[in-house]
Amino acid sequence: METAEIIQGAGGAIGASWLMIALPLLGAAILLLGGRRTNGWGHLLGVAMSLGAFVVAVLSFVQMLGLDDSRRRQAVELFDFIPGMVKMGLLIDPLSISFALLITGVGSLIHIYSIGYMSHDPDRRRFFAYLNLFVAAMLLLVLADNYVGLYIGWEGVGLASYLLIGFWQHKPSAATAAKKAFIVNRVGDFGLAIGIFTIWTTFGSVAYGPVFEVAGEADQGVLTAIGLLLLLGACGKSAQLPLQSWLLDAMEGPTPVSALIHAATMVTAGVYLVVRSGAIFEAASTAQFVVTIVGVATLLAGAIIGCAKDDIKKALAGSTMSQIGYMMLAAGLGPVGYAFAIAHLITHGFFKANMFLGAGSVMHAMNDEVDMRKYGGLFSVMKVTAITFGIGYLAIIGFPLLSGYFTKDGIIESAMHVNPVLGWLAVAGAGITGFYMSRVMFMTFFGKRRWAPDAHPHESPAVMTIPLVILSIGSVFLGAYLILGNRLMLFLAPAVGRPADLPGFHPFSAPGLTTLALVAVGAAIAWAKYGRAEVPQVAPRGSFLTTFARRDLYGDALNESLFMRPGQWLTRIAVFFDNRAVDGLVNGLAAGIGGTSGRMRRLQNGFVRSYALSILFGAAMVVGALLYVGTL
Amino acid sequence: MPWLSILIAVPVLGSVGVALLPKGADKLAKQLTLAVSLIVLGLTIAMAVQFSPGSTDRFQFAETYRWIPSFGVHFGVGVDGIALVLIALSAVLVPIVVLASWHDADAPTAKRSVKAYFSLLLLLEAMMVGVFAATDVFLFYVFFEAMLIPMYFMIGSYGGAQRSYAAVKFLLYSLFGGLLMLVAVIALYVIADKGTFMFPELIGAITDPATQKWLFLGFFIAFAIKAPLWPFHTWLPDAAAQAPAGAAVLLVGVLDKVGTYGMLRFCLELFPDASKFFTPLVLVLSVVGIVYGAIVAIGQTDMKRLIAYTSISHFGFIAMGVFAMTANAASGATLYMVNHGFSTGALFLIAGFLIYRRGSHHIQDYGGVQKVAPVLAGTFLVAGLSGLALPGLSTFVSEFMVLIGTYERYVVPAIIATSGVVLAAIYILWMYQRVANGPTAEKVQGMRDLDSREKWVIVPLLALIVALGFFPKPILDVINPAVDKTLANVSVTEFKPAVPAVAEPKGAGE
Amino acid sequence: MTTHYLVLSVLLFTIGAVGVLIRRNAIVAFMCVELMLNACNLAFVTFARQHGNLDGQIIAFFVMVVAAAEVVVGLAIIVTIFRTRRSASIDDANLLKY
């Protein structure tokens, strides 16, 4: 895995790339500290800051395009964070700039969208503050040049998602969901932290450059451990299988939050970590293999869950989980997969954000009704949302020539080369995706109207539909642009290296065709069940499989029985033990002393003759002692 | 310019001055106390500015006056990096506490006069500065014990319902430790027979391992009780829960730090071999303390007790850092002492505000404070986040350094301790959710938000926490040389990475 | 012969001591104390003769002086207590207790 050297002291826009983080951070600070006074223009400041960051990102991107391949990894020295251990700096290279573009681009669009979405919310200022905070933290995560910087961004993003999921704090369900998200993320961070410690103890540094240079030389066991720990962190953040329970609850937050954080950017942080630490994963092949397994497992689990959810946002969340499964699978395939993973990530960022915002505008229209069984026939009423949502739908199921087709097909293709079993599982996943996405599409926009009596949906205002249009344009052309001619792969080569032989795009391969066939079959089934047939208002009692899916594959139940209940039980015991045993011991000691002194007091009974008796005993003992000493 | 003697004398004079004020002049007493504590803060800053981290001699601003010549006891004061930072902590905390407990003392429950509370506060500050500045072991011991008295009275006559029980328990616990230490101090003096109690001379004076172990135990148990390590911790929740918020801040924020400071300064340097011998035991105790403290904290219903248990967990981290004996761990532990002072101080003060408004300690009596008093809930959240060591806040830097330092030598304790990070998230967020989120409880409806005084109390603390979170370098530059000197005396094998990566990336800058 | 005298003195002393412990009447107890003193005097005189110097007798003489002073004060106390308490029993004066 040969990458270009990191060039110190970058100038120009890249030199000023720390502005990308500073601007939104400044925005968040002003909005949070400003308080009531900033209510009026708060949201505009938020959008301005996000757009500012986007401009800096584009300028850096343009400056980078000007440089030739070998000079595209520029480092910006910031300040000495922890003397002797961590020098905080930024690494602007093709990988991080593509992420930065995605984050700031989609982020700004979502900022604009939420002006409309949150227009009636009294705490709008606080919402935009948190959004800015999130953008800043995410940019720090992707731009940092060392693992500690990444870790700070990592937890900062976790905090932002906690604040945003629990934005409507008065709703207890939102508060619990926020707490759950943060704690599950924290479990992931626990793994990442220990991974970073191991990197520090093995390599003596946490900066990417030095570590990746000597990554190969460390012994296999340690590298595998580091790989697995980083994977645990990635799973926590990207809601992969062991730690996926929080993603579906995170839908409690406002829709723009779900779009930005739980679809486009934050959940991809795990993929970024795996791709960025490519050098380590390549050196530890077992860890890499585990990544692919986790990817495929989550891919299937997400798909199955997606099929059973009636809540439109939860269905989309399920699909996000499975799409990230694809990205993890690609990231685990080594250099050949990185480009596809990032490509799929970017295109997914566009069409998933597009669909979430679409769902948001549908909810906005149906005054916050989320149950798809209460939708139906919205196509006629909300033309723009329906069309943009449709484009997103076509892109995600991999409809030929749309962006999903190129990226997902690329992943399946490269998976086939590495390990056919994974490949075919990925193909099955694509089929199921076809089914549940079509189900969502048909239940929402086609079929008979199942609206609630007081619902009279109308098209959302322009400020919400414009971002939808832009995102849908992106989700149409972006895939082709990135994949054809391996443009993204060559662009990312200096950052993540490239495979020996470039995998050209050949549509008519066996896996490609079977995927299309399966997708078509899935769509047909969905049309039969939900498009044409009468959709019951109340969810029918499904078979074992549907209840299994409805209960998120019992993920939550498993967590509760394995961790939460024993945890509460352990806490009660610990509190009891602390009060009784440790405290009891101390108080017991005190009571003991009190008791004995109480009894000793009774000896003083006031009778002179008792005292005389003890004197005589004393005398006798003295004489005895003298005798004893005498005879020694 | 005898900085340290002035720093000790000014609060004492202030305390006497406040005590001598006429009976009714409560307001004047508070203002005078605030003024004196601000003067002390100013002096500390002036001293800190002149402190040169890189200087070769061990203790700067050192002064030694003969106190009891026959025993070789000196009034020896001097400051190195570690002591300076802790003195600065107390100098910063005291004015904030004075401001915060403006109305604490004149609440109906308090029998004693307001004047007495504030003069005790200043007396306590004098002793805090003294204990950290003492370079004479005997003087350190005197301050170590003298500190208990003002704190005892502050808890005893101004605290909550079972204040006398808590105060007596606190006093007896610390006295028990103190007496053990007294025996060790005397034995140290006699065995070393250098004819002096001055710390620099006593370093490495005890060579025979057996006596080292006994003396180490004498010192260590006293410090383990003071900074509550696991088995000796039950006095802290009671004392902290019953003490008025201001006193609780000083108790947990500074008084308990004397224990960990003592371990770092006296246990490690005077008895290096014994410290190494006992390190596994201490690591086990601290790791148990971390996990146990966190779990019991989750189960608490009383707000202040919960915060007290969290600080037991944090003390586990500090003790682990001290006894991991690596440069990173020790400087992380020292930084942790400072950060913990700010973050738990902020938590206690905010809990104090909540209790002052609502009147009940129990968490379930609250709910939905965020709707009614957003600023209060916001500061509570930030303080809580600093409690669970969120990166970007100061406690993360120290916790990260402690963990990575411990990981360098002892992998398993570090991993178990890192699980404390997850538990921390649980107890803080669960408490925050029960207090601030959800529908507003009817009793909480009328709760008013922070007034300007309270803002003046909390904002500096949170500003410090955020500032140190983003840019801890100035403090670390002061601590690191002092820690290196300390560890040099402990002669510990330096940490070497397995595959040393070249620190500076090669690429030539433009 | 000396041991005989000493054994006799021990016997008398012990009887005196037991008398003090058993009798409740203040005066009788007091007499037993006098008996113990006399027993000691006997021992002193015996030792004086045994060692051939008069110190034993002188000390016996002084013991008598002290005994006399003690009796005077003791009996005065007993009379005062009797006058107020109308009872000469030791056990009645037991207020100084736990």
Place this chain on the structure above:
Amino acid sequence: MGETITFWVLAVVSVSAALGLVFSRKAVYSALMLGAVMLSLAVLYAVQDAPFLAAVQIIVYTGAVMMLFLFVLMLVGVDSSDSLVETIRGQRLWAMIAGLGFAVLVALAVGNLVVAPPTGLAGATQGAGGNVPAIAELIFTRHVFAFEVASALLITAALAAMVLAHRERSRPKPTQKVLARARFLSDHPSPLPGPGTYARNNAVDMPALLPDGSISELSVNRVIARHEAEEGGLPEDPKLAEAIRQAVEEESK
């Protein structure tokens, strides 16, 4: 030879007297028993070449100190014998054990000390010409300081006795005028009937009759009444006997 005989006789006498002192019910008998012990000791002193001490023992100790005891017994009440029933639980048993233990231990100590025959005081007293001059010489040369302190002690003891036994008048001594006025204010200004007045016999133990024939309680003598009530020497006349019995109950209440 004579010495052993006198020793054995006096030993038996003194031990039995001591036991008598401890176990007799009446205090006066104890006092006499003590006297006996002291006298037998005096003789033992004489036998042991301590004539001066024997004399002092008899004159000062038995003569003065014992008499003091008898005086106090008289003041406190001759027959205030106390029952030998033990009130403090386990006192008697432990007293016996302690006494026995003590005696055995000391006797053991005394028993196994190897004793040379007594050197006798002949040599010591020869120089001064007799026991008393020798003692005098010793007291007024080596022990003169102790002698002076002893005298101070005795004076203090005397003063102490006086102070303790002294009763301060809480009210001024009633003058004759005060008494006369009080008498006329009281219900019987006429002098109280002497004992035995208007009675068939004038013995002291007979209660007096008032002019109206009823018995005057004031004239019943407490001590004698109590004595007669216990010993059964009540007068035959039932009215008088009843009055005496009433006086005793009311006094013992």
